[in-house]
Amino acid sequence: MALKPRTATQLDVANLAKVSTATVSRVLNHSSAISPNVKARVLTAIDELGYIRDAGARALAMQRSGTLGAIIPTLNNAIFAEGINAFERTAQELGYTLILSVSQQNLDHEHDLVIKMIERGVDGLLLVGNRHNDAVYRRLDQTGVRYVCTWAHDAKSLSANVGFDNRQAMHAVVDHLFGLGHRQIAMLAGQSLDNDRAMDRITGVRERLESKGLSLPANRVIEVPYSVAESRKAFTAVTQKPVTALICGNDVIAYGALLEAQKQGVDVPGDLSITGFDDLSLSAELSPALTTVQVGAEPMGELAAKKLIYAVDNQLDVESALLQTELVVRETTARVSIQAFNVLR
Amino acid sequence: MALKPRTATQLDVANLAKVSTATVSRVLNHSSAISPNVKARVLTAIDELGYIRDAGARALAMQRSGTLGAIIPTLNNAIFAEGINAFERTAQELGYTLILSVSQQNLDHEHDLVIKMIERGVDGLLLVGNRHNDAVYRRLDQTGVRYVCTWAHDAKSLSANVGFDNRQAMHAVVDHLFGLGHRQIAMLAGQSLDNDRAMDRITGVRERLESKGLSLPANRVIEVPYSVAESRKAFTAVTQKPVTALICGNDVIAYGALLEAQKQGVDVPGDLSITGFDDLSLSAELSPALTTVQVGAEPMGELAAKKLIYAVDNQLDVESALLQTELVVRETTARVSIQAFNVLR
DNA sequence: CTGAAAGCGCTAACAA
């Protein structure tokens, strides 16, 4: 069966049921009252022909596709996968279909994908972060496609945000470590190029340290890809100077730091405290269990879908929502010890 | 801006450029030779109006959407996320857009999603596994939508398969453990309901054990959801009887077993050998590093996209491909010790 | 090389 057979159309159904196509459309859409008799005939005809309607033609006529787009940096990061999983599930429940594209963390590429999404006629679009090419905003405004930026929340943003405040979340981390007596703090951050969330996390750490009279000099922060292996490689360099606490850009990076510390015989949290960000499900299971920031990717994905669809369905602007993060203190952070872990180890 | 502004159409471009819509279509599709002068006028008009074409209308006219569908059990499993990430990337590179739906591991739900995919006019469809409702196969044949079943390979399957042999992969695991002297083997499997891959892995273990004169009685295999926490809970029960080796349905389950063993003071691999399945990137980093089966989700996703698109573009049947899995022996498996780990621990 | 016109499958007035 290499040739695409011509499938039944509404017209075929109409002919078989001896009604007009308009009537078929009506029973399919429950749009107006239909006599039981006619309705039954139509339903039978549909069944008999195995008719499946053409959503594309429908969208063309209705000027509404029933699809939502989502453009994310990568799927190879459990936290994005979890958020999109929830977004898709919610969209599905509310009658929408998901079109998904991955930008590979490249904003120019993201722009091209936005155009493609508009071509596809998505009714709403999910984007990650608050940093996008100007052309993206221009196109979105021009076409009136509603969109929501997630994984971040900036009160000053002109776009709708359903997300959390990355900087503030890091403030809580710094406060926690400071309260435990840590003064020698370094950071293993995510790569900030084209990534405002990673940037905000660095900024959050830095500004909070400075507000306490400390600092985060450039040589105390190393940026790495979100990967355990890469994180391990950078661990030694970032702990070269005396360091009692290491703040990681996300949980995956923290796993790398923790595993490498253990391999090098550095006691966590005795010699070194480590924190993560995301609270992946594994983080609670490790030993020592990881102190981290819970971001709630699942509720975020769900809420983003709801807000977006509500706006689309009611022709309103998308509403923002600020989600709260929570510092989850577990076993990788402890009061700084007398003989702090240092370069002499 | 709550109202969707009317956006420029091909007709607007045509008017501004003083040509016919057919010409606009031609320059957009590079379909036939155009005089440089006319082409320039069209391009200018497009730019001036910020024209973006309507893929839906295009699909209706061409009877081809340029989209690929994918229906997967869940995204909350790194291995699926990785496979889909590769599938999407490849589709994108070849000019296709991905429509993604999650079936939540429910075959009836999957059927509904297949119908929706057909409504959307996908040119090709990716499915996971070889077990689907009869109606799914019927609809797919009826409409002529090409599809490929992944994450499994069965030479007897009537559908195209791009995947690996789950049973055979487990044979290698059993052989490995047997070679190390293990005779008391139990299994912490994935849930086999609506999941032929999980089922095949159990079958693979069982048939290989039996071929060696051993057995896998029902009380030696416990099925658990793919979650570290759930796996930990089941660990004690499955190791109740004397057991020297534990085969896990995937890496996540193996993580749970490993962590719980460590917590209970069971030495791995001294007292108990543990194996996983998938070879997630973390598996190589743990200590002890996990012995597992590498399945290559990334090349599989890529190949599935290529095979599917090739078939669509050339009106051919989709070709199957059998991918090889590889047993990666690391540190969680070892020769069975004299005083085997047993119920007396 | 370019234009005119038909039509992809559906919905939405407007009539009846």
Next chain:
DNA sequence: TTGTTAGCGCTTTCAG
């Protein structure tokens, strides 16, 4: 309650 008739925005013969 039902049918008729325009399109929705695009591609594609067929002429010229």
